[in-house]
Amino acid sequence: MIAVAALAFLSVSPLMADEEAAITVNSRLIENFRVGSSQTRFGEFEFVGGLELSSPSSYLGAMSAIRLGAGRNSLLGVMDTGFWFAGRLARDEAGRPVGVEDFTVSPILDRSGNGSDEKWRFDAEGLAVRGEEILVSFERNHRVDIYPADSPGSATPIGSLPVQIPMHEFRGNRGLETVAVAPQSSQLAGAVVAVTEKSLNAQGDVFAAILTGPSRGVFFIKRDPPFDVTDGAFLPNGDMLLLERRFSIAQGVGMRIRRFDGSRIAPGSLIDGETVLEAGFGYQIDNMEGLDVSTDEDGQIYVTLVSDDNHSILQRNLLLEFRYLGDQ
Numbered sequence: 001m002i003a004v005a006a007l008a009f010l011s012v013s014p015l016m017a018d019e020e021a022a023i024t025v026n027s028r029l030i031e032n033f034r035v036g037s038s039q040t041r042f043g044e045f046e047f048v049g050g051l052e053l054s055s056p057s058s059y060l061g062a063m064s065a066i067r068l069g070a071g072r073n074s075l076l077g078v079m080d081t082g083f084w085f086a087g088r089l090a091r092d093e094a095g096r097p098v099g100v101e102d103f104t105v106s107p108i109l110d111r112s113g114n115g116s117d118e119k120w121r122f123d124a125e126g127l128a129v130r131g132e133e134i135l136v137s138f139e140r141n142h143r144v145d146i147y148p149a150d151s152p153g154s155a156t157p158i159g160s161l162p163v164q165i166p167m168h169e170f171r172g173n174r175g176l177e178t179v180a181v182a183p184q185s186s187q188l189a190g191a192v193v194a195v196t197e198k199s200l201n202a203q204g205d206v207f208a209a210i211l212t213g214p215s216r217g218v219f220f221i222k223r224d225p226p227f228d229v230t231d232g233a234f235l236p237n238g239d240m241l242l243l244e245r246r247f248s249i250a251q252g253v254g255m256r257i258r259r260f261d262g263s264r265i266a267p268g269s270l271i272d273g274e275t276v277l278e279a280g281f282g283y284q285i286d287n288m289e290g291l292d293v294s295t296d297e298d299g300q301i302y303v304t305l306v307s308d309d310n311h312s313i314l315q316r317n318l319l320l321e322f323r324y325l326g327d328q
Contacts, residue, residue, distance in 0.1 A: 023059050025087070027099040028052040030284050033320065044276050044326035045303065049096035050284060053317040059105055061311040065127035065231055066290040066319075068304060075100075076152070077290060078136055080308065082108050082115060082122025084153045089319075095296075097321055106153035108136070113156050125289075126179035126231060130192065135161070137176035137194055142167065144179055144194060144211065161192060164209035164218055165199070174198035178232040178242070179211075186238025187263050189213060195221060195242065198228045205270055217267025227256050233293040235301065237328055238262035242273065243291040243305065254280035255288040257303070259326070276326060286316045293324070301328055 030050030032038060040047045053060065063085060066077040077085045087103035107115025108122050116122055119140070126137035126144075134147040145157040163176065170176075177197035182188035191213035199207045205220035206229060221229070227244035234240050239262045246254040258273035265271060279285050286307035294302050301324040309315040 021059075021104075023055055023057050023103045023105060025060060025100045025103045026054045026056075027097075028054070029098065030318070030320070033279070033284055035282050035284060042277055042279075042322075044324060045322040046325055048302070048321040048323055049098075050318060050320040051097055051100065053100060053319060058311070060103075061309045061317060063306045063317060064125050064289045064308050066304060066306045067127055067129055067292050068294045072294050072296060072302065076127070076134070077306065078108065078124035078127050079105070080123050080125055080139075080289075081119060081311075082117070082124060084108060086153065097319060100319070104153075109154075109156050111156050123173075125175075125177045125197070126194070127290075128179045128181045128192065128233075130181045130190075133158075135179050135181070135192060137179040139175040139177070139197070140172055142170045142175045144176065144192070161211045162216075163194065164211055164216060165194075165196070165207050169199055169201075169207055170196065171199045174228075177229050180233050180240065182234050182240075182262065182265075183236055183238055186234070188215065188238065188265060191215065193234075193240070193265065195229050195232055197230065198223075210265065210267065215266060219265060219267060219269045219271065221260070222270060222272035224258075226251075227254070230289045231291040233291055234262065235259075235293055235324075235328065236295060240265070240273075241276075241291060241293060241303065243288060245288055247287075252281050253285065253287060254278070255285050255305075257291070277322075284318065284320065286318050288318075 033047040062079040062081045064080040083105045085105045088101045090099040123139040128135040132149045134152045137144045144161040146159040174197045178195040184190040192211040195208040210216045226246040232242040240260045244256045257277040259276045260273040289308035290306040292304045303322045305320045307318040309317045
């Protein structure tokens with residue numbers, strides 16, 4: 001469990017890095033993904049269940065990435081306000097999520113051991129686990145920092161990864177949105193891959209990069225407006241799932257997941273993906289920001305999503321879970 005400290009927001013005074021507190025999180029069950037429908041199958045996805053999270057504390061919110069631990073009960077994530085969050089998913093006999101327990105937050109620290117309430121310094125958007133390391137990607141101050149996996153919430157970065165993408169190509173609030181680690185058995189052989197939200201080349205394609213390994217270098221993802229990247233993770237076979245969102249006054253909020261052939265990820269390549277899930281008005285979604293791929297002891301693949309409520313009373317903190325039934 002990470003060291004805990006309360007998230008400073010609104011009327012709450014900023015806390016020092018060594019101050020600690022825990023947060024009570026209330027959970028309302030989401031039994032149907034499509035509002036008013038008992039449908040459970042959505043293409044290659046089978047809806048397992050979901051939670052709408054709330055708290056008497058103003059510390060809950062802004063969740064931008066999530067990863068589940070072994071056993072699929074423990075969770076670790078980052079908030080784009082510069083904080084870690086951690087906790088435990090309670091499940092029923094069928095494995096459906098029914099609550100979040102032992103929820104904590106703590107500030108993400110810089111090399112000097114300091115956190116900050118200046119969003120541009122710690123705008124954390126992506127999270128990945130690489131062995132005994134936790135990788136976090138940041139927008140605005142574009143970077144991928146490395147933290148020890150055993151105590152990320154109380155640790156300073158132990159290093160950073162070269163981002164490969166030229167700094168002048170990053171757009172301020174549209175930078176490194178996703179960081180993911182390819183399976184060791186895949187063609188990328190455990191390489192770290194990063195994808196921007198909406199840093200585009202002259203052709204309108206999204207900048208992405210292989211950050212480590214012999215194939216490191218820049219590649220591009222075909223953008224399909226009005227959707228933009230918010231997170232991603234690799235399937236066990238080496239293909240990549242990317243979570244995307246759209247928002248407009250006319251159409252409201254929407255989300256989409258595209259699947260990309262991992263064998264085509266290479267320096268200089270332009271890759272396009274197949275849409276495997278899309279949802280908009282009439283579905284239990286919000287500003288969907290985080291995606292994780294996990295596998296149970298029987299080899300069944302699950303996809304877990306979380307939303308970023310932007311600390312707005314008009315938005316919700318959601319956790320949604322699906323069985324993935326596509327090619328594996």
